Amino acid sequence: MHINRAKADISKEIMSQSYEIKKISDITLAYARKLTNSQHGFVSSIDTDTLENVGHTLTDMFGAQCRVKDQRFSFPVGKDGTYPALWGVALNTKTAFFTNTPSSHAGAAGLPEGHIPLDNFLAVPVLIENEAAGLITLANSEHGYSSRDIDSVTRLSEIYALALHRYRYELERDSMENQLRQMQRIEAIGTLAGGIAHDFNNILFPLVGFVELLMEDLPAQSPLQESAREVMNASLRAKDLVKQILTFSRQGEQELKPLKLQVVIKEVMKLLRASIPKTVEFRLRIDEDCGQILADPTQVHQVIMNLVTNAHHAMQDKGGVLTLELEEVDIYSLKPEVIGLKPGRYALMTVSDTGEGIQAEVLDKIFDPYFTTKPKDKGTGLGLSVVRGIVKTGNGDIRAASTPGKGTTIEVFLPLISKAALDETQDPSNALPTGDESILLVDDEAAVLKVMTLMLERLGYRFRIPERPMQEAS
CATH class of the missing domain: 3.30.565.10 (Histidine kinase-like ATPase, C-terminal domain)
Structure with a gap:
């Protein structure tokens, strides 16, 4: 009777729109303790990323009563890929077991300071597609544990596995939504950064161009050459910074x-x-x-x-x-x-x-x-x-x-x-190309046009700047 009621109550919560794994875990542990007359226990699931055994609900076996220092209810997997202590036996073997003499069990690894004494112990793995997805653990039954208790808690674990299945689905959905929001934020930041970088390039282009012209006009031994070189170096560093921004925004070419x-x-x-x-x-x-x-x-x-x-x-x-x-x-x-x-x-x-x-x-x-x-x-x-x-x-x-x-x-x-x-x-030749062709110059930045005209004049080109560039371009 109890097991059927437990299944009904857990199923109702699984189908609920306001689904909470904590509430379902509380119900599962309450019924498991009632079915086995257990004083203590905990219900947990395996984190699919870290493989930590993370608790969703527990009695005071790890709380104030036993004064365990680490109140974070999460147990890491061992360096060898297995779980330690008695509860780890069920996860490692994917098999339910009980012992009425915990201290002499092969899997016993002692108890942390302040932990309640264990008179007896039962652990049932929660399996999803034959993989350990969680754990129902009980301790200190009034009558000791038996195979009948294993059967009852195993039936509970089967319905709890459905709860964990939905829990994983909810986590995955939340993760995908977060990724989508992150992508949208990055896209927005990239668009903004790209726009700023292009505007900054319009400032840098004439700056670099005029400094190059200045360095050509200055005598080689002029003390101003050093100052001009420093301005050029700073401008080129700014150019590299712009390129990094454009790379981030995916608007720059390699x-x-x-x-x-x-x-x-x-x-x-x-x-x-x-x-x-x-x-x-x-x-x-x-x-x-x-x-x-x-x-x-x-x-x-x-x-x-x-x-x-x-x-x-x-x-x-x-x-x-x-x-x-x-x-x-x-x-x-x-x-x-x-x-x-x-x-x-x-x-x-x-x-x-x-x-x-x-x-x-x-x-x-x-x-x-x-x-x-x-x-x-x-x-x-x-x-x-x-x-x-x-x-x-x-x-x-x-x-x-x-x-x-x-x-x-x-x-x-x-x-x-x-x-x-x-x-x-x-290119073995460092010489700049020269010519006498006519070039049509179009740009919406006056400073860019000015430096380009000065450079092209020095190279021998003829140029024309239209009054209505859009009409001429068409």
Whole structure:
């Protein structure tokens, strides 16, 4: 009678529009205790991302009565992928069991300080498609446990599995809605950033142009040359910043050029050294003879920044060693069929840390968009997915390996540019093109038009600026 009433009450809550896993868990635990005459118990589910056993309801076996210091009711999976203690036996074996002599059971691992004594113990895993999705645990039955109690709680677990199924669905739906809102926010920010960057470019173009003209007009030994060069350097840094903004907003085109990774790595490490605490030790192992790659410098800078920053975050609590290595490798010797790259020579950049490491079940997800193990205010989950996109676009590959408790290693393979291709990208002539053709100049910025006319005049071109540019363009 009790079991049928329990199923009816739980089913009613599952179908309710105001669904709450906490309320359903309370009902489940109340009926489980009544069916078995148990004083204590808890009901939990497995977090599909972290595999933690997270409690939804519990008696005071973990509360004020037993004065357990850690009030957060969540148990992590062990480093070996199994769950500890008596309750872990049911999850590890996916099998219900009971013991009326808990202290002598093979799975007993002792009790935390202040925990209530266990006279007897019962645990039933909640299974979804033969996978452990949750747990119903009971303790200290007045009459001791029997196979009949296992049968009763197992029937309860079957209906509770439906509750967890909906719970997972609700979580997934919420996650998808959050991702959609995040994408919309990023799109809006990108549109705004792109607009600002284009406007800023209209300011930078004449600034750079007029400084170039000034440097041409000034005598080579003029003391003003140094000042003009400083203005030019600052303008070019601003240009690079605009390019980064346009890359973020996906409105900028890639500027592929031969690039020495050694230079970019050293620039990034110099930039980050001041912001990373002394508890993190930097180790660089750079092959100065490593060949060049064909890539966009801004995007490569972004890749290295993201990887090094992530490695630092993994060690920010306890410190450690951050190692960045660069070497030239022949992909033939690295089993290309496994790596998924075309045979040839590659630059292999390796970023490793001695942090907490990443669990195997989480490692496969770190390159997924919006996936992050960081707190909500610490990351968006976009960094590594952007890194992977940049690397894949450059015909490279990225892979990760991690050992929980020891650290993580990220390897990035980027194809080296051949000597023939390198020669094609390098124009032997630095001379500016000249001519006497007529050019129609159209721009909505007066300063841009002015600097363009001055430059074209010096190169010998004739030009005309229409009074009504839109009509002439049509």
